[in-house]
Amino acid sequence: MTATTPSAATVQLVADAVTFGYPGRPVLDRLDLVVSAGDRVGLVGENGAGKTTLLRVLAGDVAPTSGEVRRVGTLATVEQELVPQRGATVGTLVESALAAVRHAADELQAAVAAFDHESGDLSALERAVARFEHLAAWDADRRVDEALTRFGAPRDRGRALDGLSVGERYRVRLACRLAERTDLLLLDEPTNHLDAAGIDYLTEQLRDWPGALVIVTHDRALLDAVMTAILDLDPAMDGRPALYGATRYADYRFAKDQMLRRWRARFRAERKRADRLAERLDAAYEGLSDEWRPPKGSNKHRRATGARLHVKAADRLIQRLEADAVEVPVPPPALAFPDLPSIPRPTVDGAVEAPAGSGLLGPLLELRAPRVDGGPGRPRLDLPGVRVDVPPCGRLLVTGPNGSGKSTLLAALSGSVALDRGVRTVAPGVRLGVLAQEGPTEHADAEEERRSAFDAYARHALDLLAAGALDPQQLVPIAALGLLADDDLDRPLRELSVGQRRRFDLACALLAAPHVLILDEPTNHLSVGLVDELTEALRVTSAAVVVATHDRRMRADLADWPELRLD
Template sequence: MHLVATDLAFAYPGRHVLQDVQVRVSEGVRLGVVGENGSGKSTLLHLLAGDLTPSAGEIRRAGSVALVTQELHVTPGRTVGDLVEDTLAHLRALVTELEAVAAGFDHDGGDLAELSDVLARVEHLAAWDADRRVDEALSRLGAVRDLTRPLESLSVGQRYRVRLACHLAERADLLLLDEPTNHLDDSGVAYLTETLQSWRGGVVLVSHDRELLDDVATAVYDLDPSMDGPPVLYGQPGYHSYRLNKAQMLARWRQRYRTEQERRATLEFRLDRSYEGLSDEWRPPKGSQKHRRGTRARIHVKAADRLVEQLKAEAVDVPPPPQELAFPDLPSMSPGWDAAEALVELRSPRVEAPDGAVRVDLPGTRLAVPPSGRLLVTGANGTGKSTLLGALCGILPLARGSRTLREGVRIGVVGQEGRVPDDGSDAARSGFDAYAAEALELLSRGELDPDHLVPVAALGLLSEAELERPLRELSVGQRRRFDVALALLHAPHLLVLDEPTNHLSVDLVDALTLALQRTSAAVVVATHDRRMRADLADWHHLDLHHPR
């Protein structure tokens, strides 16, 4: 198998997304694709899969292709079994073809080449073993194994795990994965890592998971603009090598940009001073050799003009370096508060689903978050991390136990599913309009101090151009960035983040982790991200596998 993309470009109406993209994937290559949210990572996967047509360039493919996207839109009435059958339909057809060719084969004068070809394809894809592989993948990923279960009844994460299991069992020659670890716990990530490391074809992997990139990627392709323009291929394997090389590149870029800006500012100042000598308001004193002084001023102006032209001739047009996260200075307390009193406290929480099923039950447990406190919540899928965070924030009611919230505490929440819609009238709002609407809503509830409003454009999460676009036009990652901005809007005393790394770029994950470690606000994080857990290992830890 092979895939080659040359001089690839793509643009949505009024907006360029990809330019000068070069991709080569052959058997054994596992290419990690990274880049800021909105840089075109998901678009690139759709181009490589043939779902989109490039506006320029060429794509050549040989072999079967499977694409696992971030989102799955469900048709009413469809079941887990329907999804399995759709994914494996070509394998079933191949087995049927082999059976038909074998049944009609003339052993005296039949075409042995045709039979051998079909048999080779069946063996290459291990089509006989597909059902066992699906069942194993469903089990190892913690996915629903009941084939009669309606997809509508599953959460976003459950649907993703079912679809991922199907495509891993499919054994395509080229596997395209978009953020595959978003809904996986440790055991699921371990199975995915093991499967990808032994993948006999090629893999193109879009991921924010730094551990996965370290364990799997044979090279990293960064879609972010470079100082020279085109995306950059970092040929050494692993995230650490990529991070080190990119940090060095960014340091050179920022230094070159500062140097060019300083040179330009100096020359413009000299030019302005020279032109001041020729202004209409300048008059030499009578009898002071005015013609000679005027000639000298013109000489200075010409010299400055020559220097400016020399700068233009010698300087490379250095674009501004990429924006960086500017995390706001969040408060730990309001004036007059007692530092010994918790911001929020849960005692013996029990949360039940509408049908009475128990989601969280922690009898005898006291969970208190003090000012500037730190809490890391972990556990496998289904242990109730999101439910516990919802109860802590007051979003989900308690069937038993109590919740105490200190008066005046502002809580910023980043939920796992996200708050930014991708359809409906709210999605037609621009980011600026949606941010303003959220501010007015918080103000009406008394949860916003106008003196502590955090401007969205100052955060470095989204550019002004992105904030002026309708929310539905933003990528999944850009909408996730906007979720983070909404949580920071009212300068919260407590930040509660459920799987905060989902859909974010690796650069932003690094910056956000550092910001959470340094902020004065209290922080509660629930995450499967192994690198983030390691970075936050010194925080107070609640493991829902072993809550005591």
């Protein structure tokens, strides 16, 4: 597939029949892509489809198994994770990003100083001026400071990177890359660690980007506002990714949904055809057992001839049915969100659940006047006089800029952080399902990383059972959720992609069939299709739901929920 604009813009990137795979797991198959200056290509697809891998191949960090990648001009990438080098600071990132800008300024200064007005090479001076203006080198430091400020990132250039949070490090690097103004910019989930104001600023910068952009994103509003094309790495029925030229997300979703409907209908039809073939073959060969005999009264010498005719007729049937059959791959699964309970049912002697009669008065979960200190200076959370209560089937949308305490509030609700002031109350028997920004897989030790996803899920269930937070009769099997394919369930956690690990964390939040779901930035690292399905499921589930999100489309979809804004 090819993404191009109908102009004479400079081609910045060409991927020609690029193929790549890990041992036993193909990822990219003969992928073609052309991106010119002014093109803004959004990469979407299910988790594990190869989006991040494709970015790494395009950047030259990973060599394709076959095919070729050609790039023209300067390149910058912003990956999802940044492991800081020892001793690196905010200033280290800034100066590294602006090295080319500084070099262009030095070259122009040297060219001007050495230029001989009578016999000098005017073309060399013009090239130096053009490069200086292309990079807007005179404005580079202001651009960095503005981006750091607008993203809510640390501006102190002496701050050590290893002393910053994951989100702060990401925002610093993103600000530096935007100020760098490269010809080709590759971004992996750039909105994950930004608040609403930061996302708005990023959107403005990307819309005006003079070079070429390739962006992996789950942000549906960003796809709407920025992209000139959407490349979906999920294979269609023919096994190939598809390029959608429509720039509106709704148009892309409509086209893809129509394709999936046709695929699933074709698959069901072929399954029925295969079942009919099996039934007719069974009937055709039934008479060829040791008990087969010609019709009563027939000539016994016709027995062998009749058997041969019977076999030939069955063989002709097989050939005719197989000639009409079409091999249709299994279509991708949809999210099968579990039927979650709204209230805990009373128990008999603490052993078995009795028939329902609500008997529950008041909220399932309540938090009053919470305060969580974060060391010297400003507390992480301080809400004097505020009461947060979550009733059965309740809904709450938590919003606010980065640093306002949204994650701390959700951690206080879930009980994963201690209160320095305030009271937290959980009704008897209430089970919580929690998806934090850093889920179980973020803190897995080496032994856990070696476990398969299925075994790790089972271990999580045993831990909940030991803590009295799981009813074995209401356990939600991970294989029934449609979040991970069967093959992925058998793979070690360490081999799963970032998005697949996020899916696993979501499954862990649903494991105990919770009465209250507490979700912190649930769209992070998930595919756009899954985000659509998850949003719809959260709107209709019987469980109570608390969501904190910067995702603009999700906030719009949940706009009718009660909102708690932190500033």
